Amino acid sequence: MEFPDDLKYTKEHEWVKVLGDGLVAIGITDFAQDQLGDIVYLELPEEGETVEQGEPFGVVESVKAVSDIYAAVSGTVAEINDPLTETPENLNEDCYEEGWLIKVRLSNPKELDRLLTHAQYQAFIKEQEA
Amino acid sequence: MTKRTPLYEEHVKLGAKMVPFAGYEMPVQYTGVIDEHNAVRQSAGLFDVSHMGEFEFLGPHALPFLDYLTANDVVKLTDGQAQYSLLLNEQGGVVDDILVYRINENHFLMVVNAANIEKDFKWVHKNQPTQAKVEVNNISDHVCLLALQGPRALEILKPLFDEPMESVKPFHFVVGALAGEENCIVARTGYTGEDGVEIFCKSPNAPAVWQALLREGKEKGLKPAGLGARDTLRLEARLSLYGHEITDETNPLEAGLGWVVKMAKGNFIGKQALEKIKARGLQRRLVGFKMAEPGIAREGAVVLNGDKQPVGKVTSGSFSPTLNQAIGLAYLPAAMSEIGTKFSIDIRAKGKLAEVVATPFYKRKTN
Numbered sequence: 304m305e306f307p308d309d310l311k312y313t314k315e316h317e318w319v320k321v322l323g324d325g326l327v328a329i330g331i332t333d334f335a336q337d338q339l340g341d342i343v344y345l346e347l348p349e350e351g352e353t354v355e356q357g358e359p360f361g362v363v364e365s366v367k368a369v370s371d372i373y374a375a376v377s378g379t380v381a382e383i384n385d386p387l388t389e390t391p392e393n394l395n396e397d398c399y400e401e402g403w404l405i406k407v408r409l410s411n412p413k414e415l416d417r418l419l420t421h422a423q424y425q426a427f428i429k430e431q432e433a
Numbered sequence: 434m435t436k437r438t439p440l441y442e443e444h445v446k447l448g449a450k451m452v453p454f455a456g457y458e459m460p461v462q463y464t465g466v467i468d469e470h471n472a473v474r475q476s477a478g479l480f481d482v483s484h485m486g487e488f489e490f491l492g493p494h495a496l497p498f499l500d501y502l503t504a505n506d507v508v509k510l511t512d513g514q515a516q517y518s519l520l521l522n523e524q525g526g527v528v529d530d531i532l533v534y535r536i537n538e539n540h541f542l543m544v545v546n547a548a549n550i551e552k553d554f555k556w557v558h559k560n561q562p563t564q565a566k567v568e569v570n571n572i573s574d575h576v577c578l579l580a581l582q583g584p585r586a587l588e589i590l591k592p593l594f595d596e597p598m599e600s601v602k603p604f605h606f607v608v609g610a611l612a613g614e615e616n617c618i619v620a621r622t623g624y625t626g627e628d629g630v631e632i633f634c635k636s637p638n639a640p641a642v643w644q645a646l647l648r649e650g651k652e653k654g655l656k657p658a659g660l661g662a663r664d665t666l667r668l669e670a671r672l673s674l675y676g677h678e679i680t681d682e683t684n685p686l687e688a689g690l691g692w693v694v695k696m697a698k699g700n701f702i703g704k705q706a707l708e709k710i711k712a713r714g715l716q717r718r719l720v721g722f723k724m725a726e727p728g729i730a731r732e733g734a735v736v737l738n739g740d741k742q743p744v745g746k747v748t749s750g751s752f753s754p755t756l757n758q759a760i761g762l763a764y765l766p767a768a769m770s771e772i773g774t775k776f777s778i779d780i781r782a783k784g785k786l787a788e789v790v791a792t793p794f795y796k797r798k799t800n
Contacts, residue, residue: 341467343752344729362781364729366466366752367661
């Protein structure tokens with residue numbers, strides 16, 4: 304399983320990539336896509352909607368299960384990965400590059416400090432698997 | 434404590450994701466549900482279904498006892514024939530859906546659902562007349578059940594089995610040596626909507642049979658398949674799953690299983706109740722539906738009428754890999770059960786449109 308070291312993570316298995324200019328991309332981790340299995344449906348918010356750290360902003364469904372996606376940070380949805388909603392199975396192939404879900408303009412950049420570092424997330428995954 | 438089937442080590446070796454199911458640790462998937470599903474539709478899949486229970490009925494009164502106990506006509510069976518049937522309770526509810534195999538007139542085999550093994554065994558004993566010359570044994574722990582399913586299943590089986598399976602009709606079985614293991618029962622039955630066989634073998638022989646089939650089938654596209662694919666395959670074929678479409682509280686008529694119940698035969702448990710239900714008319718019916726909007730209606734999702742009042746429930750719902758769309762089964766009021774009827778289903782507090790469609794969702798092409 305892969306966890307890029309330039310990302311921040313949450314215990315709900317989302318990743319955050321800081322893009323600069325107060326903008327971040329959010330997605331789900333390799334662990335999340337593996338747990339879900341074949342992903343077949345994705346529900347994302349509209350551009351301009353606000354999301355709040357820790358609150359669900361979307362839904363990802365596999366053949367077998369449905370799961371909420373939680374906002375890793377608060378802010379306004381600046382962009383959604385629209386093509387991905389047509390080909391949600393690509394999330395199983397590439398959850399970090401092609402598989403970003405939304406871009407958020409941060410309303411409180413300090414929230415980034417509350418996220419897990421790469422090392423912390425890896426330790427958390429080890430706990431989960433034990 | 435969850436139990437393991439004798440094939441547990443094989444699943445782990447193949448990298449299966451193991452989950453608890455009906456008291457057993459079972460493989461839910463190996464490579465992925467869709468991949469395994471497609472393998473069964475296009476080539477073949479091999480399933481471990483050893484969690485299923487097996488009872489043997491022995492003695493001169495096995496036949497009349499089974500005829501009283503089950504809703505289908507056991508008397509019609511000939512040696513080497515199997516039958517889908519139901520155990521009903523006195524209210525006409527479904528205790529379990531089962532398969533009955535006639536080995537000979539004094540020897541029958543009943544296959545029951547894993548979650549119901551203890552309940553069914555108690556039910557059988559409770560209803561066994563004291564003077565009846567019949568012995569019923571729960572042999573579940575000694576028997577392994579494998580399902581080899583798909584258009585290439587018989588071709589894969591052929592070099593390993595000493596009986597000509599292609600001349601065995603659907604719902605018939607033969608006993609023979611499979612991969613050198615004697616006394617395997619091979620039945621032309623299944624739960625996927627495809628051609629194929631189900632194989633009963635003694636537990637210690639199961640790993641050898643499993644490995645031989647996988648080896649033989651490798652070049653022909655055979656893949657091990659888990660419970661995830663088994664569920665999507667059976668749903669596309671509109672086969673009921675106990676605890677979902679049928680329960681102690683549902684009757685077979687509303688579940689669309691009226692064809693299993695032979696009202697014209699002699700007395701059987703549940704017959705009187707079903708006569709009353711029939712005379713009164715059905716309140717609700719199990720229907721197949723397709724989602725007309727994005728989203729998947731899962732089991733338990735509530736069906737809403739035009740006034741947004743709850744009028745029914747989804748019993749199974751999933752993404753259909755063959756149709757590439759969300760499908761499901763639901764109980765709807767009889768008046769709403771006609772094909773083409775549009776209705777909405779509450780999915781995460783939003784009413785999503787669905788439509789009643791003809792079932793099965795998938796039917797294989799026969800030559």
